[in-house]
Amino acid sequence: xxxxxxxxxxxxxxxxxxxxxxxxxxxxxxxxxxxxxxxxxxxxxxxxxxxxxxxxxxxxxxxxxxxxxxxxxxxxxxxxxxxxxxxxxxxxxxxxxxxxxxxxxxxxxxxxxxxxxxxxxxxxxxxxxxxxxxxxxxxxxxxxxxxxxxxxxxxxxxxxxxxxxxxxxxxxxxxxxxxxxxxxxxxxxxxxxxxxxxxxxxxxxxxxxxxxxxxxxxxxxxxxxxxxxxxxxxxxxxxxxxxxxxxxxxxxxxxxxxxxxxx
Numbered sequence: 091x092x093x094x095x096x097x098x099x100x101x102x103x104x105x106x107x108x109x110x111x112x113x114x115x116x117x118x119x120x121x122x123x124x125x126x127x128x129x130x131x132x133x134x135x136x137x138x139x140x141x142x143x144x145x146x147x148x149x150x151x152x153x154x155x156x157x158x159x160x161x162x163x164x165x166x167x168x169x170x171x172x173x174x175x176x177x178x179x180x181x182x183x184x185x186x187x188x189x190x191x192x193x194x195x196x197x198x199x200x201x202x203x204x205x206x207x208x209x210x211x212x213x214x215x216x217x218x219x220x221x222x223x224x225x226x227x228x229x230x231x232x233x234x235x236x237x238x239x240x241x242x243x244x245x246x247x248x249x250x251x252x253x254x255x256x257x258x259x260x261x262x263x264x265x266x267x268x269x270x271x272x273x274x275x276x277x278x279x280x281x282x283x284x285x286x287x288x289x290x291x292x293x294x295x296x297x298x299x300x301x302x303x304x305x306x307x308x309x310x311x312x313x314x315x316x317x318x319x320x321x322x323x324x325x326x327x328x329x330x331x332x333x334x335x336x337x338x339x340x341x342x343x344x345x346x347x348x349x350x351x352x353x
Contacts, residue, residue, distance in 0.1 A: 098111075109169070109170050112170050113170065113171065128140045130167055130171065132163060132164065132167060134160060135160070135163075135164050137149060137164065137167060137168065137171075139168075139171045139172075142172060146344075146347075147244055147340075148168065148171070148172040148174065148175070149168065150176045150177070150178060150240075150336070151164050151165060151168070151175070151176070151177035151178070151204075152177075152178055152179060153177045153178060153179045153180035153181075153184065153202075153204070154178075154179035154180075157184075158183075158184040158187035158188055159187075161177055161180065161184060161188055161204075162187070162188045162191045162192060164177075165177060165188065165192060165195070165204070165206070166191075166192055169192075169206060169208075172208075173207065173208040173209070174205070174206065174207050174208065174243065175204075175205070175206045176203060176204070176205055176239075176240065176243045177203060177204040177205075178201075178202065178203050178236060178240075178336050179202055179203075180197070180202055180203060180204050181202065182197070182199055182202075185197040185204055188204060189204075192206075194206055194207075198235065198239055200231060200232055200235040201232065201235035201236045201238070201239040201335075202232060202236065203236060203239050203240075205239070205243060218350045219247070219271075219272070219273040219346060219349070219350055220246065220247040220248060220249050220271070220272055220273065220346075221238075221241045221246045221247070221248050221249070221272055221273060221274050221275070221276065221339075221342045221343060221346050222248075222249045222250075222251060222268065222269045222271075222272035222274075222275045222276070223237050223238040223241070223248055223249070223250050223251070223275075223276045223278070223339070223342075224251045224252075224254060224269060224275060224276065224277045224278070224285070224289065225251075225252050225253070225254075225277070225278040225279065226253075226254065226255030226256070226277075226278065226279035226280065226281070226285045227253055227255045227257075227279075227280070227281075227304070228252070228253055229280060229302070229304045230278045230279060230280055230302045230304055231252065232335075233278045233300055233302045233333050233334075233335040234250070234252065234276070234278040234300075234335060235335070236335030236336055236339065237276045237278065237300065237335035237336070237338045237339035237342070238250055238276075238339060239339070240335070240336050240339030240340055240343065241276075241339040241340075241342055241343040241346070244339075244340065244343035244344075244347070245343070245347070246342075246343045246346050246347065249268055249269075249272065251265045251268060251269055254285070255279065255281075255284075255285055256284045256285055256288055259288065262285070262288070262289070266292060269289070269293060270292070270293050270294070270295070272295055273295060273345060273346040273349050273350065274295060274296045274298065274341075274342040274343075274345040274346050274349075275289065275293060275295055275296065275297045275298065275342070276297075276298050276300060276335075276338045276339060276342050277289055277297055277298070277299050277300065278300040278302055278335065278338070279299070279300075279301065279302060279315060279319075280301065280302035280303065280304025280305045280309065280312060280315050281304060281305040281306075281309060281314075281315065282305075282309075282314060282315060282318055283299070283301050283314070283315030283316070283318040283319045284318065286299040286318075286319045286322055286324070286327055286329075287318070287319075287322040287323060287324045287327070288324075289324075290322060290324025290325065290326055290327045291324045293326075294326075295326070296326055296328065296342075296345055297324075297326055297327045297328070298327075298328050298329075298330060298338045298341050298342050299319040299322070299327055299328065299329045299330070299338075300329075300330055300333070300334060300335055300337075300338045301313075301315035301316040301318075301319055301329070301331075301332050301333075302315065302332070302333055303332055303333050311332070312332035312333065313332070315332075316329065316331075316332055328341070
């Protein structure tokens, strides 16, 4: 680790930019702190800047209920600490404001997510294997895309298999071999959530079910699908909360990355 004087000399000579210098200074200030719990205090937000070191992936911004200005401030600070930043549940209106303030950020409208990479693009995805993200209908697409984008942001290759719900189950069988080849499978489904149980009985890989708040009155904004998935008779199925595409994509990526490492 270089010392403070060396950092300042590199900045003065132009060989080190401000953002990188900030990282080095943070490391120097916290070199005796081995707990992995450093905080960057913004007043309205306490940023967990050691999360990547502890868990393998940096803190993610949950954009819902935050103002565009708050998201932009958090985003900008996280850009100083990490090579990539992800913000979920960001509306198109908020995204437009944030993109005016910060350069190099991409908005994925279907997933309602903002992403940034230090070098302008994501590193190449893992060459071994992939995560499959499956959704029952086009109405489930936003949740499925949130899961897919999260897994991609974590360095996984993702295969998307959309609109294969049980109302036309032959559509699922056409894509079954692709799904079976995945390391982990995310299934997003609303209505009665039956796709999870059907698929769970056809594959030998972990299935992460995401109930979506799609359906008519008795679906109770996704509660019917949630209960159906929790009561699935198919083994190997885990369930995240209603519309939690991020959580499903994150879990699938962890399974994939740990499986690939072990193999």
